[in-house]
Amino acid sequence: MDKVIEVTELALRDAHQSLMATRMALEDMLPALADLDAAGFWSVECWGGATYDSCIRFLNEDPWERLRTFRKGMPNTRLQMLLRGQNLLGYRHYEDGVVDRFVEKSAENGMDVFRVFDALNDLRNLQRPIQAVRRTGKHAQGTICYTTSPLHTVQAFVDMAAGLVDMGCDSICIKDMAALLKPKPAYDLVSGIKQRCGPNMPVHVHVHATTGVTLVSLMKAIEAGADVVDTAVSSLSLGPGHNPTESLVEMLEGTGFITRLNRERLGRVRDHFARIRPKYHAFLSNIVGVDTDIFQSQIPGGMISNMESQLKQQGAAHRMKEVLEEVPRVRAMAGFPPLVTPSSQIVGSQAVFNVMMGSYKVLTGEFADLMLGYYGETIGPRDPEVMKLAEEKAKKPLITQRPADLLKPEWQELRESALALPGCQSCDEDVLTYAMFPQVAPNFFLHRKEGPKNVGSDPAKNEAGQAAPLRGPVKYAVTFAGKTHDVTVAPL
Amino acid sequence: MDKVIEVTELALRDAHQSLMATRMALEDMLPALADLDAAGFWSVECWGGATYDSCIRFLNEDPWERLRTFRKGMPNTRLQMLLRGQNLLGYRHYEDGVVDRFVEKSAENGMDVFRVFDALNDLRNLQRPIQAVRRTGKHAQGTICYTTSPLHTVQAFVDMAAGLVDMGCDSICIKDMAALLKPKPAYDLVSGIKQRCGPNMPVHVHVHATTGVTLVSLMKAIEAGADVVDTAVSSLSLGPGHNPTESLVEMLEGTGFITRLNRERLGRVRDHFARIRPKYHAFLSNIVGVDTDIFQSQIPGGMISNMESQLKQQGAAHRMKEVLEEVPRVRAMAGFPPLVTPSSQIVGSQAVFNVMMGSYKVLTGEFADLMLGYYGETIGPRDPEVMKLAEEKAKKPLITQRPADLLKPEWQELRESALALPGCQSCDEDVLTYAMFPQVAPNFFLHRKEGPKNVGSDPAKNEAGQAAPLRGPVKYAVTFAGKTHDVTVAPL
Structure with missing residues (x-):
C-alpha cells in the first residue's frame, strides 16, 4: 500500500504573492474554485500573508468578503491562511485581546487551518495566537522559519518543534521562504521532528523554488516521513514561487508514495491560471x-531589490557590493534572525546605512527595536556595544519579556477610532481592518462601495496602448496634410 | 569520503539547441571558454546534434573550425559530441566508409567523447560508429534513448546496456530527451545497469527539464550509482532545456556525493550567458x-509545434485534438519507437495524414520506410496490414538486415560531387559537410569566405528600433515646427 502524501495548493495566496506582487483579483480566482475544491487537496491556502493588505490597498476588495466567497466556493476543502503570530497580518505586535478577536472572526468567516509563524522563531510570540486558534476548534499549525547560520542546527529546529507541540499545535510546518532547504537537511529535519514529536504529529513542508533544488528536498522530506507538502499549480509556479503541483504528482509514481490529486481537475486549474497570468504582466x-x-549570500531576491532601490534613491547604486557584504555582518550582530518580513527589511536597511554613513553611525528605529528585544528573542546573543548604542539612540530600555506583555488592552480604543471613519461598519471585521492598516483603512472604507478594482489588464490592449519606453532616437516619415516630414522622436 | 559525481556541461550544445533553436554563434561562446575549461567539468558537450546543420545553414560558420576553436580554448577539458549513429549528423543512413571517415576526422580535429545513439535503439545501427570511435582511441559512449511504452521495461533497457558493453563501449548513457524519466525508473535503471554490467562501467545520465521532475531523477540516479550527469549553467537552463548546473552542485551538499565544480568559475559562465541570452530573443x-x-501524451513539445504548423498549412488547426489522440495509435502500429528525431517527425506527420485523409489512406515515404525496416528494428512488432500497405505504396520490400548493409561504398562519388562545387576545399571535412547536407553545403561553400554571421541582435536596439505592430489606436503629442498636434495612429 502506497502512503498518501497530502498537498496544500498555494495558487490563491503565496503563488501570486511571490510571482505577481499579490495583485490577483478575486474575480480572476472564481472560475477555478470548483476545480480546486474537487481536486483532492488537503487544503487550499487562500488568505493571510500579504493578501489582506493588497486587498484594501490596491484592489478595493474587502478581504473578509473574499474569505466568505472562498468558503462558499470551496465547501469541501480546508481553507488555510498564513498568520504572522502576534503581528497578525499587520506590521506591529498586537495586544492579546486583538489577537483573540482576529482569530475568532477568521474562524467564524470560514478559515479552517491557521499556519502561525514568528519572524524570529520566538515561541512566546506564537503562544497566544495558537491558543486562540485552539479555542475555536480549528487547526493550529505551528511554524518553524527555516534559515541557515552557525546556530541554526537541525537540533535547534527539532527543539522548537517540540515546543510547538507542547503548546498544543495540531501540526508542525517547516517554512522555507528563501528556498534554502537542501535535500539532506530536509531529510534530517523531518526525521528529527518525527522522532522527537512522535510519528503521529503531522509534518508539513513549505518550500519556495528559487534555488532550483527544493523539489528534491520535498522528495527527501517525504522519504523522511513528511505528511503534507505545499506546491502551486504549474502555470503559477517556479521562479521565486513554488514547485509545480503536477510535477509533484508525477514525481512520486512508483516510489511508494502517492497523492490523492485528480489530474483532470489540476489540468483545468492550470489552464485557467495560464490564461489569467498574462493580465498581471506589469506585476510579474x-x-x-x-x-x-x-x-x-543568505539574501533573498526580494530583499536585494529593496536595498537596490534604497541605494538608488541616495545616488549610490554602485555601492551594492559593499552592502551585500555588510548584510551578513549586521545579521550576526543582531543574533542571526531568519531573513523574512520584517527582519529582512530591518537588517537590509541597517546594512545600507552602515555602508553610506559608517558602521552604526545611524540606527533605524526598527533596528534599535530589534536589538533591544522589541521583536522578541533571537537565537544568538546580540552585540552588546550595538545594543548600548540602540538604548542611547532610541531612549528605550532593553526588554527580555514577551513584547506583547508591554501592551495594554487596545480593542476599545481601536473600535472607537475605526467607527469614527466614514464608511466603517460597526462590525469587528472592520475594526480589525483598521487595527492592522490604520493608514490604509480610512481610504478603503470611504471607497469600498465602488466595488473591487481589477488591476490586471488585457495583454492585447497593453501592447497596443503602452509603447515600451524608447531607449534611443527613432526616425519616422510622417505624412501630414499632404507633406512628408522626417521626424525624429527621442527620449528626453 | 564523499563520492565525486562528475558533470557534463551542455551550454555549448544541447542547451542552446533546446532553448534557442541552435542559433548561438561561436563568438558568443568564446568569452566563456576559459572559465568552462577551468570549472572542473568531466566534459563539455559542444558539437554534434543540430549544431553542424545550424552552423552551415544559418550562421555561415564552418563547423570544423568551430571544433578546432573549442579544442584550443578548452585544452584541459574533454570535448563531447552527440552522434546519431549511422546517420552521423545528417538525416539518412550512411555507408560504413563515410561513418569511419567522419569519426576519424572528428577525433583528428579535437573530439574526445562520442555519445552515439540510434532513434530506434537498434544496436546494429550503433555498431559501426562505436567501432570507428574505438579505433581512434577516443571515448565511445553507447546510448540508450529512454522512452515509455508497454514494452520499454527496465529489463529491456538493461539488456540493451549489456549489448553496448559487449560492443566495447567505454560508458553507457541514459538519454532522456523528452524529460520522461521519473525518479523511480531512474533509480531502477541505473542500479540494473550497474548490476548487469559491473560497478566499473560508468553510467552517464542525460535528462531534459521539461516536466519539472528530472532533478529529482538525477538525485535518484546518483543514489543508484550514476557516475556522470548532464546539466546546463543556470542562465541557459530549464524550460525544454536542462537542470541548472549550480542547483546540482548545491543539491548534493551533505548527501555523501560531491562535484568537483568551482562555484566562482560557474558564476562567471552564468553571468556571461545571462548577458548573451537576450540577443537570441527571436529564437527563444x-x-x-x-x-x-x-x-x-508521450508527445514532446517540439513535436506538437511541428504538427500544429502542418495542420495550419492545411487550414485544419481545429483538428489538433484528434491528431494528439492519433499519435499513440500510430506509434503502437509502428512498434513503439522512441519519439525522437527523426521518428517523432515521421510518426507525427503520419498521424496528421490519418486524421486529414482517413487511416493510412496516404502513407508518407518516411513512414513506409519505418514500417519496412529501413530505419532499423523496433522493439515491438509492427502492424502487418500497414506493413503490406507500405510495401505496395513504396514499391519496396520489407528488410530485416541492418539498413546500412544495403548501401554501396559512396565516398568516391561524394568526394567528386563535393569538389565540383565552387568554394569547396579538397579536404575530407568539406566532403563530409557535403555528404551530410547536400542541399545546404553548396551555398555554404560559395559564401564561406564572407565569414560567420551572428543572427543574435542587440536587445536594446530591438526595443528602440522595432516597434511592435499596433493592435489599436495610439495617441501622440507631436511637436513640429513649434506647434503641438494631437496625432492618432491606428492600424488600417
Missing part, C-alpha cells in the same frame, strides 16, 4: 529561472 | 515553466 517578478547565489 | 522557445502533459 523579474526573477526567472533559478538563483543559487542565495545559498552563499 | 515558447515553453516556459513545466509541461507534465508529456507523461500522458
Whole structure:
C-alpha cells in the first residue's frame, strides 16, 4: 500500500504573492474554485500573508468578503491562511485581546487551518495566537522559519518543534521562504521532528523554488516521513514561487508514495491560471529561472531589490557590493534572525546605512527595536556595544519579556477610532481592518462601495496602448496634410 | 569520503539547441571558454546534434573550425559530441566508409567523447560508429534513448546496456530527451545497469527539464550509482532545456556525493550567458515553466509545434485534438519507437495524414520506410496490414538486415560531387559537410569566405528600433515646427 502524501495548493495566496506582487483579483480566482475544491487537496491556502493588505490597498476588495466567497466556493476543502503570530497580518505586535478577536472572526468567516509563524522563531510570540486558534476548534499549525547560520542546527529546529507541540499545535510546518532547504537537511529535519514529536504529529513542508533544488528536498522530506507538502499549480509556479503541483504528482509514481490529486481537475486549474497570468504582466517578478547565489549570500531576491532601490534613491547604486557584504555582518550582530518580513527589511536597511554613513553611525528605529528585544528573542546573543548604542539612540530600555506583555488592552480604543471613519461598519471585521492598516483603512472604507478594482489588464490592449519606453532616437516619415516630414522622436 | 559525481556541461550544445533553436554563434561562446575549461567539468558537450546543420545553414560558420576553436580554448577539458549513429549528423543512413571517415576526422580535429545513439535503439545501427570511435582511441559512449511504452521495461533497457558493453563501449548513457524519466525508473535503471554490467562501467545520465521532475531523477540516479550527469549553467537552463548546473552542485551538499565544480568559475559562465541570452530573443522557445502533459501524451513539445504548423498549412488547426489522440495509435502500429528525431517527425506527420485523409489512406515515404525496416528494428512488432500497405505504396520490400548493409561504398562519388562545387576545399571535412547536407553545403561553400554571421541582435536596439505592430489606436503629442498636434495612429 502506497502512503498518501497530502498537498496544500498555494495558487490563491503565496503563488501570486511571490510571482505577481499579490495583485490577483478575486474575480480572476472564481472560475477555478470548483476545480480546486474537487481536486483532492488537503487544503487550499487562500488568505493571510500579504493578501489582506493588497486587498484594501490596491484592489478595493474587502478581504473578509473574499474569505466568505472562498468558503462558499470551496465547501469541501480546508481553507488555510498564513498568520504572522502576534503581528497578525499587520506590521506591529498586537495586544492579546486583538489577537483573540482576529482569530475568532477568521474562524467564524470560514478559515479552517491557521499556519502561525514568528519572524524570529520566538515561541512566546506564537503562544497566544495558537491558543486562540485552539479555542475555536480549528487547526493550529505551528511554524518553524527555516534559515541557515552557525546556530541554526537541525537540533535547534527539532527543539522548537517540540515546543510547538507542547503548546498544543495540531501540526508542525517547516517554512522555507528563501528556498534554502537542501535535500539532506530536509531529510534530517523531518526525521528529527518525527522522532522527537512522535510519528503521529503531522509534518508539513513549505518550500519556495528559487534555488532550483527544493523539489528534491520535498522528495527527501517525504522519504523522511513528511505528511503534507505545499506546491502551486504549474502555470503559477517556479521562479521565486513554488514547485509545480503536477510535477509533484508525477514525481512520486512508483516510489511508494502517492497523492490523492485528480489530474483532470489540476489540468483545468492550470489552464485557467495560464490564461489569467498574462493580465498581471506589469506585476510579474523579474526573477526567472533559478538563483543559487542565495545559498552563499543568505539574501533573498526580494530583499536585494529593496536595498537596490534604497541605494538608488541616495545616488549610490554602485555601492551594492559593499552592502551585500555588510548584510551578513549586521545579521550576526543582531543574533542571526531568519531573513523574512520584517527582519529582512530591518537588517537590509541597517546594512545600507552602515555602508553610506559608517558602521552604526545611524540606527533605524526598527533596528534599535530589534536589538533591544522589541521583536522578541533571537537565537544568538546580540552585540552588546550595538545594543548600548540602540538604548542611547532610541531612549528605550532593553526588554527580555514577551513584547506583547508591554501592551495594554487596545480593542476599545481601536473600535472607537475605526467607527469614527466614514464608511466603517460597526462590525469587528472592520475594526480589525483598521487595527492592522490604520493608514490604509480610512481610504478603503470611504471607497469600498465602488466595488473591487481589477488591476490586471488585457495583454492585447497593453501592447497596443503602452509603447515600451524608447531607449534611443527613432526616425519616422510622417505624412501630414499632404507633406512628408522626417521626424525624429527621442527620449528626453 | 564523499563520492565525486562528475558533470557534463551542455551550454555549448544541447542547451542552446533546446532553448534557442541552435542559433548561438561561436563568438558568443568564446568569452566563456576559459572559465568552462577551468570549472572542473568531466566534459563539455559542444558539437554534434543540430549544431553542424545550424552552423552551415544559418550562421555561415564552418563547423570544423568551430571544433578546432573549442579544442584550443578548452585544452584541459574533454570535448563531447552527440552522434546519431549511422546517420552521423545528417538525416539518412550512411555507408560504413563515410561513418569511419567522419569519426576519424572528428577525433583528428579535437573530439574526445562520442555519445552515439540510434532513434530506434537498434544496436546494429550503433555498431559501426562505436567501432570507428574505438579505433581512434577516443571515448565511445553507447546510448540508450529512454522512452515509455508497454514494452520499454527496465529489463529491456538493461539488456540493451549489456549489448553496448559487449560492443566495447567505454560508458553507457541514459538519454532522456523528452524529460520522461521519473525518479523511480531512474533509480531502477541505473542500479540494473550497474548490476548487469559491473560497478566499473560508468553510467552517464542525460535528462531534459521539461516536466519539472528530472532533478529529482538525477538525485535518484546518483543514489543508484550514476557516475556522470548532464546539466546546463543556470542562465541557459530549464524550460525544454536542462537542470541548472549550480542547483546540482548545491543539491548534493551533505548527501555523501560531491562535484568537483568551482562555484566562482560557474558564476562567471552564468553571468556571461545571462548577458548573451537576450540577443537570441527571436529564437527563444515558447515553453516556459513545466509541461507534465508529456507523461500522458508521450508527445514532446517540439513535436506538437511541428504538427500544429502542418495542420495550419492545411487550414485544419481545429483538428489538433484528434491528431494528439492519433499519435499513440500510430506509434503502437509502428512498434513503439522512441519519439525522437527523426521518428517523432515521421510518426507525427503520419498521424496528421490519418486524421486529414482517413487511416493510412496516404502513407508518407518516411513512414513506409519505418514500417519496412529501413530505419532499423523496433522493439515491438509492427502492424502487418500497414506493413503490406507500405510495401505496395513504396514499391519496396520489407528488410530485416541492418539498413546500412544495403548501401554501396559512396565516398568516391561524394568526394567528386563535393569538389565540383565552387568554394569547396579538397579536404575530407568539406566532403563530409557535403555528404551530410547536400542541399545546404553548396551555398555554404560559395559564401564561406564572407565569414560567420551572428543572427543574435542587440536587445536594446530591438526595443528602440522595432516597434511592435499596433493592435489599436495610439495617441501622440507631436511637436513640429513649434506647434503641438494631437496625432492618432491606428492600424488600417
